[in-house]
Amino acid sequence: MGKQATIRDVAKLAGVSLATVSRVLNESDYPVREELRQKVRAAVEELDYVPNAVARSLRREAVKDIGLVIPNVSNPFYLQTMLGVNDVLSKNECSMILCNTLRDVEQERGCLRQLYERQTRGVILSSVDESGDVVMEYSRRGMRFVLLDQKLTGVESTGINFDSRAGARMAVEHLISMGHSRIAFATMPMTRWTRAEMHRGYRDALLGAGLSYDGSLIYEWSPSSWDANSDLELETGQYIAELFLGDGCPATAVLCVNDMVAIGMIKVFLKHGVRVPEDISVIGFDDIPFAGAFVPALTTVHQPAQETGRLAAMMILNALSSDDGELTVSMNLTPRLVIRDTAAPPHAER
Structure with a gap:
């Protein structure tokens, strides 16, 4: 008796991925073109492949x-x-x-x-x-x-x-195109991969435009303690905004790690009479549903x-x-x- 065909053999003969074969055999709701379905069925028939019906069940x-x-x-x-x-x-x-x-x-x-x-x-x-x-x-x-x-x-x-790196780079390049050269980055701890990627994109855009990277414009805040009932992102933005104002507003624009941080910063800026965007530009990240309804409506990077x-x-x-x-x-x-x-x-x- 010859070696029994496997799902890999079916995928190779049909010229499709293992995932596509699996979707066809399991009648998944995931969309598969009819042309590919026919190729998989033909390969199954040619190889006399018998799926493990008990295991699938x-x-x-x-x-x-x-x-x-x-x-x-x-x-x-x-x-x-x-x-x-x-x-x-x-x-x-x-x-x-x-x-x-x-x-x-x-x-x-x-x-x-x-x-x-x-x-x-x-x-x-x-x-x-x-x-x-x-x-x-x-x-x-x-x-x-x-x-x-x-x-x-x-x-x-x-x-x-x-692609958080590309998103951050896109946001900073937009600010640079408007004439900003001193741009801050407001973030929670960069221990998470996405935040580190945003930081890389922020730096890429500055260096790509011939601007210097200034570490003093990185506002990274990690609370020593956190109340589970509080909104950490919003509070992070508020805290960083106070630091930024205390430093004498060393930048003309800020890229924030997410929309809630951006909204927290804007609330503090407005409270202190600092106008957005007249005095300081702010860009968020995520495009949460509230971003467009906030006043002023938040410029941001859309994540679906x-x-x-x-x-x-x-x-x-x-x-x-x-x-x-x-x-x-x-x-x-x-x-x-x-x-x-x-x-x-x-x-x-x-």
Whole structure:
């Protein structure tokens, strides 16, 4: 008897990815062109490939609960992501288990432990843990992960990322094009990959325009303690704005690590009579629903949070239904600058 064909053999003969073969065989809702479906079916017939129907049945039975582990439900970006995840899961008759880690590493690890103990096999994770050891351990035990806008050292996992470096570079280049040369960067701790990527993009834009990089214009704040009932991003923006004003407004523009930090800064600026954008330009990051309604309407870098959630949910369901347990897929989303009312040429240029 010859060697039994595998899903890899089918993918190779059809000239498609393992994920595409899996979607066709499992009749996934994920869109696959009819032309590719026909190629997969033809390859299956030619190779006399017989999927493990029992295993597929067990997998489908097991995929009922999906964990969503996020650092802060009070941030509108994560709320939009959650809506996208829930939309896809509910249509696939799955339940979402929401875990709010409150940006605490131990809390996150406890959430993952609880999800594992209740045999939740799929987790969408936005991690605050700088180490990938815990995720790797649970991966070895059979849990599947989709990482949200995060890269963990040593972890090879399906993920959906936003090109934060390009987004920050785009925002700073926009400010430079209006005549700004002293641009600050307001951020929470740059221990997270996305924040470090934004910092790299900020620096890229300055150096690319022939401007010097001034470390004194990096306003990075990490609170010594945090009340879980408070809004950390908003408070971060308010605190940094006070520092910035205390330093004598050393820049004519500020790029903020997210919209909530930007809104916090603007509130303090206006409180002290500093006009936005007449006296200082501010650009946010995320484009939360409130950004356009805020006064003044916030110029920001758009991240499609709800669509990110939908894609992450489709990816975790596909990972759990795949015949190849080692298959990993990464997706990188492109940024878009949304120009509104908080950025203008520096005051001296008017």
